[in-house]
Amino acid sequence: MLSKSQARTFFLGGTVVTFAILLGLSWNSLSNAVPKQTHEENLTEQVVRGKHLWESNNCMGCHTIFGEGAYYAPELTKVIDRRGEPFVKAVLTSKAPWAPNGRKMVAYGFSDNDADDLIAFFKWIGEVDLNGFPPEPDLKQ
Amino acid sequence: MKYKSQQVAYWFFALSMLLLALQIVYGFIMGFAHMGFDGLHEIFPFNTSRAVHTNLLVVWILSGFMGAAYYIIPEEAENELVNVKLAYIQLITLALVGVVAIVGYHFNYWEGRKFLEIPRPLDYLVVINVLTFLGLILATLYKGKKRTTTSLVLTMGLVFAALLYLPGMIWFDNQTMDSFFRWWVVHLWVEGVWELIMGGILAFLLIKITGVDREVIEKWLYVIVGLTFISGILGTGHHYYYIGVDKTWLIIGGIFSAMEPLAFLGMALFAVAMYRKGEKSIRIKLP
Numbered sequence A: 001m002l003s004k005s006q007a008r009t010f011f012l013g014g015t016v017v018t019f020a021i022l023l024g025l026s027w028n029s030l031s032n033a034v035p036k037q038t039h040e041e042n043l044t045e046q047v048v049r050g051k052h053l054w055e056s057n058n059c060m061g062c063h064t065i066f067g068e069g070a071y072y073a074p075e076l077t078k079v080i081d082r083r084g085e086p087f088v089k090a091v092l093t094s095k096a097p098w099a100p101n102g103r104k105m106v107a108y109g110f111s112d113n114d115a116d117d118l119i120a121f122f123k124w125i126g127e128v129d130l131n132g133f134p135p136e137p138d139l140k141q
Numbered sequence B: 001m002k003y004k005s006q007q008v009a010y011w012f013f014a015l016s017m018l019l020l021a022l023q024i025v026y027g028f029i030m031g032f033a034h035m036g037f038d039g040l041h042e043i044f045p046f047n048t049s050r051a052v053h054t055n056l057l058v059v060w061i062l063s064g065f066m067g068a069a070y071y072i073i074p075e076e077a078e079n080e081l082v083n084v085k086l087a088y089i090q091l092i093t094l095a096l097v098g099v100v101a102i103v104g105y106h107f108n109y110w111e112g113r114k115f116l117e118i119p120r121p122l123d124y125l126v127v128i129n130v131l132t133f134l135g136l137i138l139a140t141l142y143k144g145k146k147r148t149t150t151s152l153v154l155t156m157g158l159v160f161a162a163l164l165y166l167p168g169m170i171w172f173d174n175q176t177m178d179s180f181f182r183w184w185v186v187h188l189w190v191e192g193v194w195e196l197i198m199g200g201i202l203a204f205l206l207i208k209i210t211g212v213d214r215e216v217i218e219k220w221l222y223v224i225v226g227l228t229f230i231s232g233i234l235g236t237g238h239h240y241y242y243i244g245v246d247k248t249w250l251i252i253g254g255i256f257s258a259m260e261p262l263a264f265l266g267m268a269l270f271a272v273a274m275y276r277k278g279e280k281s282i283r284i285k286l287p
Helices: A004-037 A045-056 A079-083 A085-093 A112-127 B004-035 B046-077 B084-105 B120-143 B149-163 B175-210 B214-239 B248-281
Strands: none
Touching: A004 B175, A004 B214, A004 B248, A045 A112, A079 A085, A079 A112, A085 A112, B004 B046, B004 B084, B046 B084, B046 B120, B046 B149, B046 B175, B084 B120, B120 B149, B149 B175, B149 B214, B175 B214, B175 B248, B214 B248
8 A cells, every 4th residue: 555655755756757847848948949939039129118018008908819818809919910000000099999899998099109019019929830829710611 | 723823814814705705896897898788897997807806816815825824834833823923914914915906907007917917016025925924834833843744735835836926027028938937827826836735724624624544644645736746737738839839738738737637636535535534433523
């Protein structure tokens, strides 16, 4: 029958081994995959400013990018492809609140510069290789 | 209650219950918004309600864990808490930081990273608060007469939980890196060290309630938390499928996260089995 010290070895050993694997795989992903898949060379200051705006306004509290967020408002990973830049800019700079599909959005009324920063961020996000996410819509049938 | 200082736990549970009630209120606001009744949008936009709702959950669970530790550690270590006054100060400051964060969410003051919305300056206050808490627990344990497996597993869980808060405080320019390390906090908490804490609490309760030999309960505690970590640590990969990292995580995350329920199932079976075993020896009979 299993003894207490064997059980402890199982716990400590399992923890150390799996954590070591996690560290190894993370190291591999972050040093090899991330620079390539995210096109780190395109990570300009403007994109970083856009990311900061994205965070300081908690856009993720309604929207998602990379499929992560609140699922209340649309997925924005490919928003520039889907809607085009002028549309996105109009939404971001609008001072009047709107409610597409009945879901109200705060009217942020961003300045032209801030809106451009956010658009640069969305463009960079849209180019990240996400292993096939989001899937292309199936338009056959 | 064997030790007077265990009384502190009561106020942590009271805070927990209060925050739970508030969480439910904000949950309803979001639920109604989803149904199209979002008349409160001007005061509680969806992203505010959501940040408040999820953060309240985190804080009431942590407050519950802290209270449980303040109750269990003195009893297991056979020693009064080293500084009761400091424990109350820690409780009050925790509540204050929480209130400031929540009020801030209503005025667009946050960091906007899913589940870790607390703005950076408040992060540092949380760190100081948690260090105070850990200091009290570790000092009580160190000066105590006994160091039981149950108390060590619980303490280990609390220390790891504190350490794992740190990856969430690193600033990254790259959204993929940001997301990657955010899950080290969120996933490794919920599907990792929190289960260590819960396992420790469960073992304590089973020892007290069933009267089954401590050695037997603690042996199975090791097995349960072992299963948790073996599945949960690499299970982090299920958050990495589509965030801009390689496809290795699809396989690793898929396999290990599929094993995660085993740990929870094990925990439930463990509780039932120990309860039945306890009934045979008829130490305490529950109605």
